Amino acid sequence: MRSCAKAKTVKRVILTSSASSITRRPDLQGDGHVLDDESVSDVELLRAKKPPGWGYAVSKVLLEKAASRFAEEHGISLVTVCPVVTAGAAPATRVRTSVPNCLSLLSGDEAEFAVLRGIEALCGTIPLVHVDDVCRAEMFVAEAEAAAGKYLCCSVNTTILELARFLADKYPQSGDLLEKSRMCVSSVKLEREGFEYKYKTLDGMYDDMIEYGKALGILPKNVKAPKVFRRSFSQPKMPASGGVKTACVTGGNGYIASALVKMLMEKGYAVKTTVRNPDDKEKNSHLKGLQALGHLEILRADLDDEGSFDEAVAGCHYAFLVAAPVNLASQKPEAGTVKRVVLTSSAAAVVPSRPLPLKGSAGLVLDEETWPDVDYLVTNKPVTWGYCVSKVLLEKAACRFAMEHGINLVTVCPVVTVGAAPASKVHISVPASLSLLSGDEAALAVLKGAEALFGAVPMVDVDDLCRAEIFVAEREASSGRYVCCGLNTTVVELARFLAHKYPQYNVVKTDV
Template identity: 65%
Template sequence: MKMKTACVTGGSGYIASALIKMLLERGYAVKTTVRNPDDMAKNSHLKHLQALGPLTVLRADLDVEGSFDDAVAGCDYAFLVAASVNLASGEDLEKELIEPSVRGTLNVMRSCVKVGTVRRVVLTSSVAAVFVRPVSLQGDGHVLDEGSWSDVEYLRAEKPTSWGYPVSKVLLEKAACRFAEEHGISLVTVCPVTTIGAAPSLNFNTSVPSSLSLLSGGEVWLGVLKLTERTAGSVPLCHVDDLCRAELFVAEAPAAAGRYICCGLNTTIAELARFLARKYPQYDVMRNLQTIDDELLEKPRACLSSAKLLRGGFEFEHKTLDEIFDNVFEYGKALGIDLPY
């Protein structure tokens, strides 16, 4: 039998590296793209992954038209994971982040049309494209599913913290959907929540430092955690292995279509603090919690629902805080997060 081949863009990144590992372990031949293959500081993990199976590392840039042609040629599936990330409120995020994000996504999809072998494109977006609204969620029982979209008009008008990121995700999703319909591409979009767990890449990500901020006491990352709860109405979590399993599931499932939220558990900062205090008593979690001066939720006001994914036949393997945090502490130390004990 011919070995299935997949392209994973952004191989130097956290989620992409975990997805590459899983694909190789499941017998796929994998082609991945990075901006500079010679940069071993960012890409050394790809050398180690090549021991697992056929992995080809190619140079490509989201800003360069046609640079993904070789990467997607001959591939059955294309996983679009590479993305521009700029969480700061810069002077011109429209030009620095939003336009490049949309342009880069369509650049890869044009290459998929050109080569003609790709059976399905799996776009990795974010629940940042789902839950950002003008008014914080009040009361309990909100269920946010794939029909929910962040409010782009509000974000552009009010420019709250990190506003460019959710705008970019909404616009690139909608642009990709239009392009897929116009060119007959089978497109599925996955919207991950805060994703944690060990991955081959040791490069920067935001989710692991924020999830461990109650241990490290890092004020910036505690702020990210607080912003997530205030905006989303919960702290939604997913283990990176479950996210990769979900991406592969929707790639291979013939009936998969549209958006899929990937969330293993909706929790709160208060619940997370109690869990971490029990699991790591050597850390002063409760003192770090006191630096978050806003009123904290005792239970989630909102649920980021993965019901559509579950109805399709997918099952999460990490459903509790204990399971989701199974190897995050050790991975955080490997990333250089200040965890002295």
């Protein structure tokens, strides 16, 4: 700019800055914000918090301000252009930033794809402009006599999901990085021992999820969708000669436990279930309804209250620990009737410890032999590390206790669990699986987190999970741990399926 001031012939200086000088603001919570030329990134906050990319954003803000001061002091006509992510071909044979970012969904470049994800997390969108339009805009503000100040240059706001769908449709020969699972969560052990999944497609898993989502308040009730009722699979009753067996299910007001209680009763079991407060009518209303199916006893128990599970376990053939592990060494002699304990853990206890690359990890199989590295997780603290560690420690502690007390223990590790259940309140998996339709950002973050964790979005229908738990309880030869997974998909594949099957909903698109 000093050279421009010396030249005297320069009528206008065009400074190419970046949209980073606009987007880094702490007040952008929720949806509907519009970033324009009046927006300025918060330098003090960036310096204090040092989030990813903070140095670049600060440098652009300081650059603009320094240039403006110099221009004012030296009588220079200065106009600043702030382009967003810039795409398109140019004469340059080497590029380092935006072009590799934009092509990372096809190239599989892990580092560049991380930048693209970072931009979406930062802006709530992927703002794009073609390099030709940037050049035309720069010449326009140079030649327009009235041009002044700062100009944001952006022609399209999209998302990674929308971009991935577009690339998959337009360039199918290139494949789609996000369309294919990088890993497979395997349920071969269960199937090899004779278990058959009834829901192995997205269509089957979602056939009653929409109405369930409406009932739970996750989806709006005023959106019309075809009511598809789940196929009915009859559960064989236990023969009268064998007598009625009794099962204990802990945490009966939970999502999975409520479905398991229902299925056991449909099979002719007498069921005891535990809750913290049997008098809580709101949380336990579904259990009162299930009592119409047969014998269901609702008992008070709390993990913090030693011995509170004794009554629930006494006289039971099987104990299903869905809420958490409990001390089954009851002082009552009837507790010796428990033939098998089935512990519901999580597939978080079979994930790899370290993040997997976007390329080169396809074909990896996660199964019962896979365990996370607890020391690595505790040291490096990646996302969801605490949950993974807790599930590993839970399983190992339960195994030690079972060996010490002669308990026949089998562990089931379900993946993301979907489908309708009697419970009227659910947390995590159902809102996450419906988040592409509901627009719930926090729930969508859980879904994306599952994909980052597993290299896929592994799913199982809650009915299949309950059938699997009963299967391993009743099968005498069952032992060890069992991964329970009906299919492996991705966020993009799921978005494509939902957009096609439920066009009346808008699959999530974030636009700032």
